Amino acid sequence: MSDPQPAHFPQRIFSGIQPSGGLTLGNYLGAIKRFVAAQEAGVETIYCLVDLHAITVWQDPAKLRHATRELAAGYLAAGIDPARSILFNQSQVPAHAELAWIFNCVARMGWLRRMTQFKDKAGKNAEEASVGLFAYPNLMAADILVYHATHVPVGEDQKQHLELARDIAIKFNHDYGVDFFPVVEPVIEGAATRGMSLRDGTKKMSKSDPSDQSRINLTDDADAIAAKIRKARTDPEPLPESVAGLDGRAEARNLVNIYAALADIAPDDVIAQYGGQGFGAFKPALAELAVEKLSPLNAEMRRLMQDPAEIDRLLGTGAVRAREIAQPILERTLEIMGMIRSV
Numbered sequence: 083m084s085d086p087q088p089a090h091f092p093q094r095i096f097s098g099i100q101p102s103g104g105l106t107l108g109n110y111l112g113a114i115k116r117f118v119a120a121q122e123a124g125v126e127t128i129y130c131l132v133d134l135h136a137i138t139v140w141q142d143p144a145k146l147r148h149a150t151r152e153l154a155a156g157y158l159a160a161g162i163d164p165a166r167s168i169l170f171n172q173s174q175v176p177a178h179a180e181l182a183w184i185f186n187c188v189a190r191m192g193w194l195r196r197m198t199q200f201k202d203k204a205g206k207n208a209e210e211a212s213v214g215l216f217a218y219p220n221l222m223a224a225d226i227l228v229y230h231a232t233h234v235p236v237g238e239d240q241k242q243h244l245e246l247a248r249d250i251a252i253k254f255n256h257d258y259g260v261d262f263f264p265v266v267e268p269v270i271e272g273a274a275t276r277g278m279s280l281r282d283g284t285k286k287m288s289k290s291d292p293s294d295q296s297r298i299n300l301t302d303d304a305d306a307i308a309a310k311i312r313k314a315r316t317d318p319e320p321l322p323e324s325v326a327g328l329d330g331r332a333e334a335r336n337l338v339n340i341y342a343a344l345a346d347i348a349p350d351d352v353i354a355q356y357g358g359q360g361f362g363a364f365k366p367a368l369a370e371l372a373v374e375k376l377s378p379l380n381a382e383m384r385r386l387m388q389d390p391a392e393i394d395r396l397l398g399t400g401a402v403r404a405r406e407i408a409q410p411i412l413e414r415t416l417e418i419m420g421m422i423r424s425v
């Protein structure tokens with residue numbers, strides 16, 4: 083956590099995950115596991131299920147409801163404690179969408195046109211994409227800034243969006259002559275900030291990949307996890323004797339990084355242990371580790387999903403606490419901008 087903020091912005095962590103399909107090992111290692119570590123470090127932590135972001139592409143209502151509860155179960159099973167972290171779904175805190183509108187008026191078209199994720203998601207059919215998909219990063223900036231959050235742990239793929247959030251904070255502060263929004267710090271740390279597909283080491287592991295073999299889902303059972311690792315694409319060479327030897331070997335690097343992140347060790351330590359050995363030895367070791375770490379999580383998610391009413395209750399309590407922080411910051415923003423606040 084570099085670059086301390088000015089004193090009037092105490093350290094506060096915010097991050098979010100879309101409930102748009104199941105959670106992957108990429109989400110777990112790149113995000114949730116690190117969210118838990120931040121909570122354990124005693125920092126103030128606010129974690130969101132960004133359902134308003136999910137609807138920037140079509141969501142079947144029943145599936146969205148299920149995915150939101152399953153994501154909440156994933157957060158909880160991984161160790162997010164709703165007594166110590168604020169855990170809630172975005173649509174229950176209207177201040178996010180209100181501040182996003184304001185940021186629609188701060189951010190420039192050109193800034194959003196540069197967003198590579200929009201280009202990737204909209205593909206050749208940008209004219210058919212929802213306006214929400216285009217304005218998505220403004221809502222993301224609002225998520226963070228409506229809490230005056232200072233640090234945002236994310237995977238590598240969110241870096242450009244966080245740079246936009248910084249630009250929005252700087253422009254707002256400059257336009258209104260205030261020092262009101264913190265310039266957020268992305269926190270992109272650890273061995274698996276960019277977990278790659280098990281079928282193609284040049285593509286990100288993603289819940290939207292059409293091939294289920296490309297990813298490990300947090301709902302996969304032990305057999306499925308082991309089978310996917312066994313079938314993961316690799317090259318015929320043994321693991322190198324140093325991390326530098328992973329250059330140009332995307333699939334090998336990915337499996338080493340996954341091992342390191344699961345075991346909470348550095349990739350160097352993995353190489354020190356397995357360098358010179360072939361995948362015939364390394365893959366079973368990785369499968370065993372993955373099953374050992376993920377099976378309890380999987381079992382706990384299934385247990386929690388048996389009581390959806392309790393999950394909804396927890397999200398509601400989290401939303402009340404979130405609103406208490408967000409609403410005054412939104413009110414002050416509107417005041418700064420010259421809006422009359424008479425109620």
Ligand code: TYM
Nearest residue numbers: 097098099100108109112113132222236237275276277287
């Ligand atoms: P989303 O839902 O796509 O992913 C949630 C988090 O998981 C990380 N992640 C990965 N990390 C490593 N390897 C991977 N293969 C991998 N796939 C996903 C993402 O980087 C992210 O940290 N726009 C965000 C959600 C969001 C948000 C926010 C995040 C909305 N508002 C405010 C932070 C702050 C997204 O779509 O993440």
